Amino acid sequence: MQAGVHRFSLPDPGDVSALATAIVEGIIDPEAIIAVIGKTHGNGLVNDYTRGYLSQSLSLLIGQATGQPPETVCKRVPFIFSGGVEGVLSPHYTVFTASPDTVPSAHKALAIGVAFTPDLRPEEVGRQRQIDLTAEAVAEAMRKASIDAADDVHFVQVKGPAFAQADIASSVADGHPPATDNPGKLMGYGRAASALGVGRALGHIAEERSVAEAVLKDFSLFSPVASISAGVEVRCNEVVVIGLSQKWSGNLTIAHALMADALDLSGIHAMLAELGFDRGAQISAAESRRIKAAFVKCEASRDGLVRGKAHTMLNDGDMDQQRHIRGAVGAIIASVLGDTALFVSGGAEHQGPDGGGLVSLIVERAGRS
Known part of the structure; x- marks a missing residue:
């Protein structure tokens, strides 16, 4: 099998025209789609209905392209969306495909x-x-x-x-x-x-x-x-x-790194080096094109501190802490990767170190454009 990873911009949760075009142009076989993961415009909380709206839009499109009822599509394709694109983060969705391939790896x-x-x-x-x-x-x-x-x-x-x-x-x-x-x-x-x-x-x-x-x-x-x-x-x-x-x-590979806290970039830089990216504070625009998908999990530290100094994310009555931390960590990671279409999700209970998180990257292998 060979995996395909295709990331599309999301103007609004009802606009899946980019995937529709890719299907019509033969870039993506709708029968080969096995999962979709993305970020929507909502708040990421209980009353965020943008996630379901996008799921509906995609299941209708894929169903029309395959001749399957949308309900059948939803039973074979996980549609996993996280609301909240605070700060510099960009709404997007990533389509994963699996196609037969007889070429040995x-x-x-x-x-x-x-x-x-x-x-x-x-x-x-x-x-x-x-x-x-x-x-x-x-x-x-x-x-x-x-x-x-x-x-x-x-x-x-x-x-x-x-x-x-x-x-x-x-x-x-x-x-x-x-x-x-x-x-x-x-x-x-x-x-x-x-x-x-x-x-x-x-x-x-x-x-x-x-x-x-x-x-x-x-x-x-x-x-x-x-x-x-x-x-x-x-x-x-x-x-x-x-x-x-x-x-x-x-030619796609994946790696992950842990963040000890919201400011920890040491593991990320080590992972980038392992993946063949040039060392530096921010990878170049040319190298950034190798990134096919980026996933980040983060959470405000429960002790109310970041490296010994107080944060107010857990005390804010106007905005949920998840929205604060997504915006903050999203900007930090985007500044390293030179990319804002990142899947950044809050609520990291038992997901990476407490008060920190994790980053996972799918990239093209080094040495190939």
């Missing part, structure tokens, strides 16, 4: 696998069932991608369900109270539990420690490659595993 190449858990109820979010189902889905996606070793997995994107107040109240009335009755906080529980599931599947977290009792409590537990989002537009956990496999071909 001289090296491990980019590999992608997807899986879906069963639907989750509000009372299951943030609890053991979500952890267990996520771990199983990650293992399934790895098998589909022919990724044999956990060390070859460099990014796992999960989209899990969020629930409005009415859904939560209904569960409480039925005698099944969720982990919290606050819709926004329940999103956090879901992200955290899903991250523990990713960590367990990949060996980052021991099975006996990836338990509901650790959710949002033991922040020494994390996966260095997990990126979890939640939204009311889905009811299951949609899982996309991206890594390297000898059974795939092509």
Whole structure:
């Protein structure tokens, strides 16, 4: 198999004309599309409906191009969108394809696998069932991608369900109270539990420690490659595993780096050097074109400090902390990569070091234009 990665600008959540053109021109085979990940114009919180709008727009387009009902498209293609393009960040979506290729590969190449858990109820979010189902889905996606070793997995994107107040109240009335009755906080529980599931599947977290009792409590537990989002537009956990496999071909590769805190660029510069980019504060425009997709996970530190100095992100009653941190870290990473079409997501519970985060890059291999 050979993976394709195609990044498109998003003028608004209903405008998927760039993908439509790519399909008409034969650049993308709609049957080969296996996942779409992107950033929309919304706030990234419970009441962000731009994510579902874009999912609908894409499923209609792909369905029309393949002759499949949109509902069928959604059952095979994860549409994973994160709202919030604060500061310099640009709305965009990245289309992943997998096509047959008989050319043997001289090296491990980019590999992608997807899986879906069963639907989750509000009372299951943030609890053991979500952890267990996520771990199983990650293992399934790895098998589909022919990724044999956990060390070859460099990014796992999960989209899990969020629930409005009415859904939560209904569960409480039925005698099944969720982990919290606050819709926004329940999103956090879901992200955290899903991250523990990713960590367990990949060996980052021991099975006996990836338990509901650790959710949002033991922040020494994390996966260095997990990126979890939640939204009311889905009811299951949609899982996309991206890594390297000898059974795939092509000129694309992937790597990841950790951020110890919101200002930490040391790992990113080391990763860029490993990927063959010239050393420097910012990569050149010519080299930036090698970047096919960039993913960032970040979070405001819970102790209210960044390198010993106070931040106010957790105290702001007007703007959620996720919006602050996306804008700040997004600008920092964009200044290094020379690129603003970055998938920057807040809410990094158990995803990278507490108060820090992770960066994953898909790039063309060095030495090829």
